[in-house]
Amino acid sequence: MRRFLNRYGTPLTVGLFAVSAISGIALFFHWGSALFHGMHEWLSMVLLAPFAIHLWKNWRPLVVYARRGTLLIPILLSVLIAAPFAVMAMQGGGGGGRMNPGGRSAQLMTEARLADLAPVLKTTPDALVADIKQRGYTVASADETLVKIAATAGIPANELLVALMPAVPAPQPR
16 A cells, blocks of 8 residues: 555646636636536545645655745645635625626526516516426426526526526527
8 A cells, every 4th residue: 555655646636727727717717617516626635635645755855845844835825825715705604795797697586486486587487387388307496596487497507597598599690
């Protein structure tokens, strides 16, 4: 086992860091977010194992860095850079304060009565109820919400909302 750790700890760290960096850049620029989101989350978690191996393997040099004070400045700098992001997230409260406007809009739409949602989806309440039933979901009236319908079906409400959205016409050239 020790041979494996010594041989593959650093290469695994480099490989998984490269995947995490590339997927993180793609997410930052909103390139193929659906493709990269799960990959980034899961492989960043997997990266923790070779990182721990790398720390274990290089413990003595890290202790030397710590004794010299060389390790303290990068760690403090990293915390200072990260702190504003954490503060902004905490101020948002997760309940909608600084939530992404698109996410908040989708949440409001899934919580609206079908009768109120229908005009936004460019349809009538009766046609919306019929469309939902045709898709195999149970709905009693236009007074229900997508949250309730989706919960009964065991799917995310946003998934149902996206399925019900009308097609967006292609932009016309100017």
